[in-house]
Every structure is written in structure tokens, then in C-alpha cells.
Amino acid sequence: MSANSRLTIAAHALAWIGLYQRQGHEVATSEQIATSANTNPVVIRRLLGELRRAGLVESRRGVGAGWSLARELESMTLLDVYEAVEPGPLFAMHRATPDPECVVGHGIQPAMQSIYEGIEETVRHELARVTLANVLQDVLATPR
Amino acid sequence: MSANSRLTIAAHALAWIGLYQRQGHEVATSEQIATSANTNPVVIRRLLGELRRAGLVESRRGVGAGWSLARELESMTLLDVYEAVEPGPLFAMHRATPDPECVVGHGIQPAMQSIYEGIEETVRHELARVTLANVLQDVLATPR
DNA sequence: GCCTGTTGCAACCTTTACTGTTACGACTGC
DNA sequence: GCAGTCGTAACAGTAAAGGTTGCAACAGGC
Numbered sequence: 001m002s003a004n005s006r007l008t009i010a011a012h013a014l015a016w017i018g019l020y021q022r023q024g025h026e027v028a029t030s031e032q033i034a035t036s037a038n039t040n041p042v043v044i045r046r047l048l049g050e051l052r053r054a055g056l057v058e059s060r061r062g063v064g065a066g067w068s069l070a071r072e073l074e075s076m077t078l079l080d081v082y083e084a085v086e087p088g089p090l091f092a093m094h095r096a097t098p099d100p101e102c103v104v105g106h107g108i109q110p111a112m113q114s115i116y117e118g119i120e121e122t123v124r125h126e127l128a129r130v131t132l133a134n135v136l137q138d139v140l141a142t143p144r
Numbered sequence: 145m146s147a148n149s150r151l152t153i154a155a156h157a158l159a160w161i162g163l164y165q166r167q168g169h170e171v172a173t174s175e176q177i178a179t180s181a182n183t184n185p186v187v188i189r190r191l192l193g194e195l196r197r198a199g200l201v202e203s204r205r206g207v208g209a210g211w212s213l214a215r216e217l218e219s220m221t222l223l224d225v226y227e228a229v230e231p232g233p234l235f236a237m238h239r240a241t242p243d244p245e246c247v248v249g250h251g252i253q254p255a256m257q258s259i260y261e262g263i264e265e266t267v268r269h270e271l272a273r274v275t276l277a278n279v280l281q282d283v284l285a286t287p288r
Numbered sequence: 289g290c291c292t293g294t295t296g297c298a299a300c301c302t303t304t305a306c307t308g309t310t311a312c313g314a315c316t317g318c
Numbered sequence: 319g320c321a322g323t324c325g326t327a328a329c330a331g332t333a334a335a336g337g338t339t340g341c342a343a344c345a346g347g348c
Contacts, residue, residue: 002146002334003236004306008256012238016248029323036249038240040308045324062316065323078259090234092147094156095336096182104160105180107286111279112152115222119270126263135255142251146305148335173294184337189295206345209294239307289348296343307332314325 006085010047011078012037015136017057018073027066047085054084073136079127090123091116150229154191155222156181159280161201162217171210191229198228217280223271234267235260 016036017028030041030048037044048067051057058070069076093112098105160180161172174185174192181188192211195201202214213220237256242249 001148001230001232001234002305003232003234004145005236005238006306007235008237008252011256012242012248012252015252016246019248031323036243036246037238038242038249039238041323042309042326043307045326046307049325059324060316061314061324063318063320063322065316067324086145088145089147090145091151092149093152094149094181094183098156098182099180102160102180104156104163104280104283105182106288107283108152108156108159108279110286111282112155114282115274115279119267122266122270123263126266130259135252135259136248138255138258139248139251142254144250146334150335175294185294186297186338187336189297190336193296203295204345205295205343207291207293208346209344211295291348292346294344297341299340300338302335302337304335305333307330309328309330311328312326315323317322318320 006047007078007082009037009039009043010051010081010085011132011135013044013048013067014051014056014069014073014076014081014132015139017067017069018132018136019140021069027060027064027068029066033067050084051081054080056080056084073133074131076132077128078130078132078135079124081132082124082127089116090120150191151222151226153181153183153187154195154225154229155276155279157188157192157211158195158200158213158217158220158225158276159283161211161213162276162280163284165213171204171208171212173210177211194228195225198224200224200228217277218275220276221272222274222276222279223268225276226268226271233260234264 013033016033020028030044034041034044048057052059055070057067059067093109100106157177160177164172174188178185178188192201196203199214201211203211237253244250
């Protein structure tokens with residue numbers, strides 16, 4: 001499907017910041033998170049910027065700058081993160097408008113649209129059931 | 145998410161062939177389907193080729209060649225189509241392996257993996273509930 | 289045996305999105 | 319003023335989807 005890793009990386013970043021704060025630190029830097037996620041700090045800053053616009057994190061500038069959670073991990077669900085970083089739908093319609101003169105071409109889009117909406121709704125429901133605190137808990141429960 | 149239209153186009157093609165056969169025709173050509181879907185015949189042939197490998201359609205060559213259903217629309221679900229044309233998962237992991245020395249880097253992939261597997265399972269369940277006969281019925285029910 | 293229409297398939301191009309990278313201004317505490 | 323970090327633009331690299339062309343393979347009709 002040409003899936004992307006945006007939700008994964010965003011969850012990674014939030015879990016990292018949350019754990020770091022539990023360890024008594026004030027703010028986390030994009031550099032630190034990027035090292036953990038094995039990517040570039042700019043990638044992290046871009047994603048966290050979207051999470052900031054969604055009200056999930058805050059950033060501080062200047063010396064001692066960095067990122068902190070805007071809410072408790074317990075109150076953040078994967079759906080919040082998903083909506084912040086994934087704009088589009090899971091399934092796409094035709095690129096070019098199908099032939100409206102054809103019965104199938106005329107009716108296929110409304111038919112598929114309503115099916116897709118139902119699926120997206122269940123996906124959202126599943127994502128809403130998982131908090132970032134759950135994610136961090138699972139992360140820490142992984143045997144090494 | 146950079147969603148694609150493969151499932152949509154494949155469902156379109158199957159509905160088209162199914163309706164055409166109900167009207168008494170033996171086989172449908174990629175040219176006809178492409179006109180209805182407003183795309184290129186080769187795109188249709190590529191998709192139908194994958195559906196043929198999955199045992200959903202059959203093709204005939206030579207004069208009077210074309211495509212026909214291998215099974216009744218009633219016995220085909222969107223899950224069959226999805227599995228035939230969508231190889232990958234909905235959500236991707238990190239491109240590069242996260243830092244195994246970091247607690248989060250070490251545990252994040254198993255944690256997200258099990259969440260993602262649950263979501264994919266519910267998506268499959270939803271797709272399995274819809275037959276292509278349902279789709280065609282919805283298509284024909286669309287007011288013009 | 290040739291002609292015709294269609295599939296099968298390879299090759300290539302364009303577009304789009306994601307990801308990675310570099311660069312540099314803006315900000316703020318010291 | 320200095321240092322460290324964010325904010326953001328700009329661009330390159332990569333990958334997948336979709337579109338297009340071309341042509342061999344096939345099979346039925348003449």
C-alpha cells in the first residue's frame with residue numbers, strides 16, 4: 001500500500017519524551033529522539049511540529065530548549081496521533097473520474113465511499129482504544 | 145497516507161464484468177473496462193492479472209478474447225480482492241532499525257507491531273463482510 | 289495459411305509522497 | 319554576545335502507483 005512510518009515514529013517520539021520526563025528531565029531534544037529512532041532530527045522536529053499543532057506536545061526555544069508533553073500520556077490515544085500526522089484516507093478513489101454514462105462508472109464511487117467510511121471508522125475506533133501510556137507500558141514490557 | 149486506488153479499480157472491474165455477464169455477454173475486454181474506469185487498458189490488465197492469480201477471474205486469448213468471472217460475485221468478498229492486489233501492511237515500521245541500546249528503541253517495534261496486527265485484522269474482518277454482489281447492488285442502487 | 293483482435297508482458301516515463309540532508313535565521317538563558 | 323536548540327525552507331534520493339508504448343503470443347474466422 002506504500003504505507004508510511006509517520007504514526008510509528010510519532011508514537012516513538014511521544015513514548016521517548018514521556019519516559020524521559022518520568023526520569024525527571026524537563027525537556028527532550030529532537031537530537032536525542034532522532035538518535036533513538038535512528039533518523040534525522042529534522043524529521044523528528046517536523047513530526048513533533050504537527051503534534052504541537054494538535055496540542056499534544058509543547059516546545060521551548062533558546063538555551064535548554066526542547067520538547068515536553070502537553071498532556072499526560074494516559075490521556076493521549078493513537079487516534080489523536082493518527083489524526084495529527086495522517087491527513088488522507090486509507091483507500092483512494094479513481095484518479096480520473098469514471099465514465100458517468102456507464103452505470104458502474106456512475107455508481108461505483110458512492111458505493112465504495114460508504115464502505116470505506118465504515119472501515120475508517122472502525123480503524124479510528126481501534127486506534128482510540130490505545131493510549132500512549134499503553135504503548136509505553138508495552139515498550140517497557142518487551143523482554144531484552 | 146499516500147493511499148492507492150487499486151482496491152477501488154479492481155472492485156470496479158469485477159462489478160463491470162459481473163454486470164456485463166448478467167446482460168448475457170460472454171467476456172469483457174480490458175478496453176471496455178478501462179473506458180468505464182477512465183484509465184488505461186494495461187492498468188486493467190495488470191490488476192485483472194493479479195485477480196486471475198487469485199482465482200477470481202479467467203482470461204481467454206485469441207479472437208473473441210477477454211475476461212470472465214471465475215466465481216459468482218456472491219462468493220467473492222472485498223477481502224479476496226484486497227489480498228489479491230494489496231501486498232503490504234497498512235502501517236510501516238521505522239525505515240532504519242531504531243537504537244537497540246535505548247529502551248524505547250528496543251521495545252517500540254514489538255509494541256506497535258501487535259497493535260497494527262489487531263487493526264489489520266479488524267480491517268480484514270470488515271472487508272470480508274462485503275461481497276462483490278453487495279457492491280454491484282449498491283452501484284445499481286445509486287440514483288442518477 | 290493469413291488476418292484480426294485481444295491478452296501478456298516488458299520497458300519506460302511522470303507524478304506524488306515520504307524520508308533524509310543541509311543550511312540558516314530566530315529565539316532565549318547565561 | 320555566545321551557545322544550543324527550534325523553525326523552516328530548499329533540495330536530493332527513494333519508492334510506489336499509474337500511464338503509455340510497443341510487440342510477441344494466441345486463437346478463431348476467412
